[in-house]
Amino acid sequence: MPKILHTYRYTGKPWEILKSVVPSGFEVKTLDEPTQEQLVKEAVDADYFLVSGRLLINEEVLTAAKKLKMIQRTGVGTEMLNKEAIKARNIPVYVNAGINARSVAEHTVTLILNCLKNIPLISSNVKKGVWKKQETGVSCNELYGKTVAMVGMGNIGRITAGILHAFGANIIYTDIFRQSEAVEKTLGISFRASFDELLLDADVLSFHCPLTEDNQKILNAEAIAKMKDGAIVVNTARGKLIDEDALYKALVSGKLRAAGMDVHYEEPMLADNPLKTLDNVILTPHIAGLSFETFHSMMVGAIENIVAFENGKLAEIKNKILEL
DSSP states (O other), X not given: OOEEEESSOOOHHHHHHHHHTSOTTOEEEEOSSOSHHHHHHHHTTOSEEEEOSSOOBOHHHHHHOXXXXXXXXXXXXXXXXXXXXXXXXXXXXXXXXXTTHHHHHHHHHHHHHHHHHTHHXXXXXXXXXXXXXXXXXXXXXXXXXXXXXXXXXXXXXXXXXHHHHHTTOEEEEEOSSOOOHHHHHHHTEEEOSSHHHHHHHOSEEEEOSOOOTTSTTOBOHHHHHTSOTTEEEEEOSOGGGBOHHHHHHHHHHTSEEEEEESSOSSSSOOTTOGGGGOTTEEEOOSOTTXXXXXXXXXXXXXXXXXXXXXXXXXXXXXXXXXOO
């Protein structure tokens, strides 16, 4: 019976959802503890890896996994994969491209609106008995007419832009690939050739790009200095795109008005991360792509790929393979 090893740890409802979509004839196992040591131990008799979380699929894990036929990501991020070691062993990697795009887009817009409307702080104050209607109301802003600068315009970016366009936002973007004229017209988006060009006009700066060696801490003190006073930063992409020390200083000084962060430089966030102390920061635990609907679809898609691979139906999943 082929063994599918989930390379992190699911409990409760996520684990029940995963088990429910695995067909008879396959065994699925999640880690007892989310550690590298446990992963190496369980990898020994695994036929398939279902990769989520941030444990590394490194040389040690791959050496232990002598039966491994294929690696399937629950999503699309690959920073936990040692691609060179995987390629050297001729192990194919499959991804779930675009499957969580709408969930991430909705979460992004939720963070933008909450930052503009000061919802978490205002809600907290009302619960404490603070009722200052006019004073509170005029501290809020509308999304309509604001310039949202988007870094990246892939699946998630395009859906996000479509939602923002419906709100009447002015959308500018940069990407290594420019969208077609037809797409730009439909979404109401305008291209900028560089990240620096985006910074100057952004009322809201929103990240939708992968993490690379070239863009770590791309939003740093120098970049923030180029932004408008009172701008908002939202990140649902990768935490290491932002220098969190520089972000914290800008939020404290008032250079930046607010930040909405679903991804973080260290995950889980360190206990002493100073961003946790600020009322103008909204923090969520990397859940933008994990609505119930999306999570279920991710598990279904991932297991379908594994079953197709086991049954030799490679043509059915050829467009889901990752080029290493």
